[in-house]
Amino acid sequence: MECRDAQFYLRLRRHAADELGPDVTGTLDSHLATCAACAADARAALSFDRALTAAMRSVPVPSGLREKLFTQAAAKQGAVLRGKLYRAGGLVAAGLLVLGIGFGVFSNSRPKVDSQVLIDIASNQSEQAVSRFLVANKLPDHLPMPFDYDLLMHFDMGEYQGQKVPVIVFRSPNGDNGFAKVYIFKSDSRFDLRGLQDAQGSQARAQVLVGQGAYRGATYVFVHTGRDLQPFLRTRNGGGNPA
Amino acid sequence: MPSGGLHELIDAHYEALYRYAYRLSGSAADAEDLTQETFGKALARLPQLREPDRARAWLFRILRNLYLHKVRDQKRHKVVPLDAVGDLAGRDATPEMPDIDPAKLQQALNELDEAFRTPIILFYFEEFSYRDIAEQMDLPIGTVMSRLARAKAYLRSRLAPGPDPDGGGPLPDTAPGPKKVTDGVP
Numbered sequence: 001m002e003c004r005d006a007q008f009y010l011r012l013r014r015h016a017a018d019e020l021g022p023d024v025t026g027t028l029d030s031h032l033a034t035c036a037a038c039a040a041d042a043r044a045a046l047s048f049d050r051a052l053t054a055a056m057r058s059v060p061v062p063s064g065l066r067e068k069l070f071t072q073a074a075a076k077q078g079a080v081l082r083g084k085l086y087r088a089g090g091l092v093a094a095g096l097l098v099l100g101i102g103f104g105v106f107s108n109s110r111p112k113v114d115s116q117v118l119i120d121i122a123s124n125q126s127e128q129a130v131s132r133f134l135v136a137n138k139l140p141d142h143l144p145m146p147f148d149y150d151l152l153m154h155f156d157m158g159e160y161q162g163q164k165v166p167v168i169v170f171r172s173p174n175g176d177n178g179f180a181k182v183y184i185f186k187s188d189s190r191f192d193l194r195g196l197q198d199a200q201g202s203q204a205r206a207q208v209l210v211g212q213g214a215y216r217g218a219t220y221v222f223v224h225t226g227r228d229l230q231p232f233l234r235t236r237n238g239g240g241n242p243a
Numbered sequence: 244m245p246s247g248g249l250h251e252l253i254d255a256h257y258e259a260l261y262r263y264a265y266r267l268s269g270s271a272a273d274a275e276d277l278t279q280e281t282f283g284k285a286l287a288r289l290p291q292l293r294e295p296d297r298a299r300a301w302l303f304r305i306l307r308n309l310y311l312h313k314v315r316d317q318k319r320h321k322v323v324p325l326d327a328v329g330d331l332a333g334r335d336a337t338p339e340m341p342d343i344d345p346a347k348l349q350q351a352l353n354e355l356d357e358a359f360r361t362p363i364i365l366f367y368f369e370e371f372s373y374r375d376i377a378e379q380m381d382l383p384i385g386t387v388m389s390r391l392a393r394a395k396a397y398l399r400s401r402l403a404p405g406p407d408p409d410g411g412g413p414l415p416d417t418a419p420g421p422k423k424v425t426d427g428v429p
Contacts, residue, residue, distance in 0.1 A: 008392065011391075011392045011395050011396065012388055012391065012392060019372055019373050019374075043339075044339075044340065047339050047340040048340045048399055048402075048403060049367070050340070051340040051341065051342055051343045051402075052340075052343060052348070052367050052398065052402070053367045053368070054342065054343070055342070055343035055344070055345045055348040056266065056345075056348065056364065056367040056368040057262065057368055058345040059261070059262040059265045059266065059274075059345070061257075061258045061261050061262070062261075062271070062275060065257060065261060065275060065278065066253065066254075066257060068275075068279065069253045069257055069278070069279060069282055070250065070253060072279055072282065072283065073249050073250065073253065073282060073286060076283055076286050076287075
């Protein structure tokens with residue numbers, strides 16, 4: 001190794017942790033052992049390194065710095081946590097908003113329920129059921145009066161004065177426990193109208209309709225509360241007249 | 244590293260970071276600001292620290308980037324030809340170096356461009372390896388060694404007793420106005 005190379009490597013040599021590698025260090029040390037001038041430079045470099053290291057590290061640290069840093073860290077961590085919390089809250093709110101919008105779209109796009117249609121369907125089904133019941137008893141398939149089948153309570157065979165007859169019962173639309181019962185007798189049947197009326201209570205009235213035309217062969221006895229049958233009939237069709 | 248590790252990071256490294264910041268900036272106020280900003284950034288980026296053993300190098304790198312950002316904003320660089328820096332020490336170097344006045348050292352450091360100042364600080368002060376310094380500065384290791392050699396020669400010319408390499412005699416007590424020494428590296 002020549003002196004110029006030795007001078008170069010001396011500048012890079014770090015005595016605490018020599019990073020020049022064994023090849024360079026070995027050659028350098030061999031040169032220093034034989035060259036008094038470079039050896040003196042090496043001692044000077046080492047001395048300078050020590051002095052410079054000491055001066056470089058001689059920086060007084062402000063006494064309150066650690067506390068400042070901890071305070072700042074706590075404040076920043078709080079801000080970070082708050083930020084996360086706000087973001088999470090925002091996400092939840094956004095999610096709820098999306099759900100709400102989605103539900104609104106679903107509700108608006110869903111077919112609307114027309115309660116009147118449902119009532120009509122139920123009413124028609126009731127009327128058809130009564131019709132089948134009448135046909136099964138070999139009677140005209142409709143009643144001679146346009147009853148409001150929304151008010152239908154039940155229909156069945158009822159026993160009266162020893163004979164079984166079809167009975168169709170409607171409730172009053174006024175919620176006053178009123179009723180209208182329709183007893184249907186074959187034309188050749190015999191019955192006591194007074195007894196029938198007494199059995200329903202003193203408030204009841206009775207009307208008899210002997211079927212004609214399409215209703216021939218049947219006698220209809222209407223026992224009802226109130227002055228007449230009007231509350232039990234379909235009003236939107238303007239009611240109907242007995243056949 | 245868990246987020247609760249910031250306090251341990253502060254305790255372990257705040258003094259070294261402050262000293263590094265002081266030697267980089269030459270100002271106690273700037274050093275304090277830089278140290279605080281470094282830990283602020285570190286908190287935000289803590290999940291990125293996958294190797295706790297590398298925490299020191301990671302923090303030093305954050306601090307240097309913050310410093311560079313500041314000086315870039317302040318446009319404090321002055322370019323002085325690298326010829327002003329002696330490449331090799333003279334043979335008349337004093338064998339036994341007396342203590343160096345830290346304030347004079349800071350004056351000399353302030354005259355160095357950051358490209359020289361950072362490696363020399365890291366080299367002496369925190370004993371980073373050449374490889375560590377190269378990683379800190381994103382430079383080839385050969386460039387780091389070259390800059391270190393030049394910076395060291397410059398500091399020796401400024402701080403060691405003996406004839407001034409520029410012919411100006413011993414270093415005066417009141418240093419001349421700062422002149423940045425750079426090889427033009429931005």
